[in-house]
Amino acid sequence: MSSEQPQSVTPTTDGVFGTPESEGKSNVAVAILVAVVAMLVGAAIYGGIMRATAKDNGEYTLISYAAIAVGLLVGLALGKLGGRNPALPIVAVVLTIIGAVLGQAFGYALMLSKWADVSVMEAITDHSSLLKDAFKEDFDAMVAVIYVIGAAAGFSVTKKMVG
Incomplete structure (x- = not known):
């Protein structure tokens, strides 16, 4: 029989949200x-x-x-x-598509x-219906693919950096 007392175990995180040493080094709200x-x-x-890329004839390139x-x-x-918050890659996808x-x-x-x-302000405020119509007319599968590619880039970079 040993006279040693059992050591107390301090619970720590499993690395998903960071370790106690890294706490305070990340701030999700600021990020x-x-x-x-x-x-x-x-x-x-x-x-x-x-x-x-816009030409005078109204053509442009996305x-x-x-x-x-x-x-x-x-x-x-x-x-x-x-930090290592696992929700951040999803936030990156949403913000990238909005952007x-x-x-x-x-x-x-x-x-x-x-x-x-x-x-530009007049174009946005006084001619918003024209902008909306242009957006609707131009939105197609290729534009959706462009958004997905951008979102994938945001997700991938965030995922790699948060570990």
């Missing part, structure tokens, strides 16, 4: 806030690319790289700041601004 800002920056880039850029920006923000949709809408507003000689 999501920064990811929303990254999404808006990505949407602005997306719209700018649409506007830059480039999947722009949606991927939105996904990468969102994924990096969430992965870097969010791609906003980017496309902003691109339409930029093009309308140029062609109708109105400000």
